Amino acid sequence: MNAKLLLSTASVAIMAMSAAHAEDLTLCWAAWDPANALIELSKEYEAQSGNTMHFEFVPWTSFADRMLNELNSGGKLCDLMIGDSQWIGGAAENGQYIKLNDFFDANGIKMDDFIPATVTGYAEWPKGTPNYWALPAFGDVVGWTYRKDWFAKPELQAEFKEKYGHDLAPPATFDELKQIAEFFQNREVDGKKVYGASIYTERGSEGITMGVMDVLYSFGFKYDNPEKPYDMEGFVNSESAVKGLEFYKSLYDCCVPPGSSNGYMGEGVDAYKSGQVALQMNFAFTWPGFNTDANVGGDKTGYFANPAGPNGDKFAQLGGQGISVVAASDKQDAALTYIKWFAQPEVQAKWWKLGGYSALRAVVEDPGFATSQPYAQTFLDSMAIVKDFWAEPSYATLMQSSQKWFHGYVVAGNGTAKEALDGLVADWHATFEEEGKY
């Protein structure tokens, strides 16, 4: 009798303890479509763990402002942070994320199981070393969408071929891309005036830098001397980088819809969905939305990875984020259970189905992946050629400098491309000097 009583008391105590351990976790991320998919996905975690998930989503244009403020002030709002890839250096060096190596080892989570570019981009600091501060959560990359239905019109095909000597098809080079944009600029299609391309021009946060970099990489831009880190003279402002920047400005001058002086992801989506543009630069996360859209969905839209630059180089700007545990959180253990659950292959497979771009190789290397969605192959092609902006602790300062110089040259038309890139080198040099890099 005593033994039974003891046993039942013990089981009640264990239940009470587990109930006491059920935590309220808050996950912070940007307010966008994938965040809604994550809410759906996380219901499974809540059911399994007993923990309750709360979400703090902030629009992209103020996401960095709001969340970096939270991290810098040691705020306890977020237990889990799906932070931008460029934050990783600062968050690691300033002790804002917890290091995950021991946790990964203890739970059999291997970084080799994830797309290498996402591990480097979202998880590692210093880059190229096995020090992990995040689990790759959402793979993303800048690519292009185009109006497949307009491209298929015989009269347009014939006119284009006559004018440019090749087929109206997804471009193989940036020169071809510009030809297509010029061809559609101010053209009447289906009784409506349309424009060439929507590209990033936003001034306030990171928009124009993401757009310009997406083009510059393929023209030969390099952040610094591979032999001598932080030596930027002749790399950032190389002749080929100048040509790339001139190309971006020429694309802006010739081929964007009127009033496109301050547009980023949202404005690009609007321009494309409303049938204004033939081509649209945007992150891959927008593609599922186009695919199901009533106006441009299904067969009307095609996708292509960045075309090649003048020397045949093909690169694309990395987007996406890793998921980290915030060091200021009082619920780190519970937050780690979320990451452990999220890393499971079956959860990652479901993540992709719901609209989240999984970075797990088991998902993206599955034989059925490339044909699972019309944009899946383009996503794979783009992820294979990614490069990312500085992920240094001083990334925000570096970003503000590039925003100023790129917007000043491309949109405001101040000076020359060479002057803009020389100015950028001077600003970045001053920032790194303050950081004691020289």
Added chain:
Amino acid sequence: MMLKAALRKAHPMPDPIQRVALATPPKLAHQIRGLSDRTIAWLFVAPTIFLLLAVNIFPLIWTIRLSLTNFRTNRPNNAVEWVGIENYRKILTNPDTWASLQATAHFLVWTITLQVLIGFTLAYLINKKFRSNDLWTTLIVLPMMLSPAVVGNFWTFLYQPQIGLFNYFIAFLTGADPASFSMIGEVALAPWAIIIVDTWMWTPFVMLICLAGLRSIPPSIYEAAECDRASKWRQFWTITLPMALPFLMLAVLFRGIENFKMFDLVVQLTGGGPGATTQLTSIDLKREAFEKWRTGYASAYAVILFVTVFGLASIYVKALNKVKDR
């Protein structure tokens, strides 16, 4: 107790002060009776002074202290070094700072000029008695009741070259293609785009202050002028304008201070662009402080702006007082 009884006897219906005296517990009343007027005055003022010190003076001193260091909020682990006036030197020799100050000065001068001219004219007209006078006053003051963020957002649509009403209005007047110009995307037009919106929003405020000034002029002065056969023009220059001038100057002071720290409206409209064409000092300061996280540098910047506004406002208030005393 004796005092209370005497008071009750003398004033069966005591006034509020006496009621407070009656309600004060005897022990406390005894203690207060022992304090001098000066001490009691200090007791009443102390909470306000404490709040002022905590909310205004302490942050100001702390900002000045930070401005002499290389402190960065996003580097809590870094040692904070004393850099003397280095931040001030960097700011004052930075061409971007002067570009921002220039943009701010352009914005200030034009918004104040336009708002004073239009605001005073509207007040002058509204001050005349006519039918539906009150309705017009209400309609005119509507813009200033809106949130600057909302105003910024909907003017972005009005300025949209393809669908914006503003572009179509200009096109109607000039015959130009509405899509041929972008108010917020062109270097030549963007500074005027923000001036137009601020003027649209805040002219009613200037009008209200001027209206108060015009209505404070006694009608007897105009009657005397009529008796002297002074023309309407002369009445305006010798009575209306001089007597409304202190109010006008007050409106200029309020709008000047407000527009010197203008942020939300311009961020919504242009984000400081194109390039840095509309990057006013407050936007520049915010970027330094909360995007680049150069806290020491931004503190020095804030101190420079504070001294500038404080100095100019002090000179201006002295001039205002002189005009009032005339």
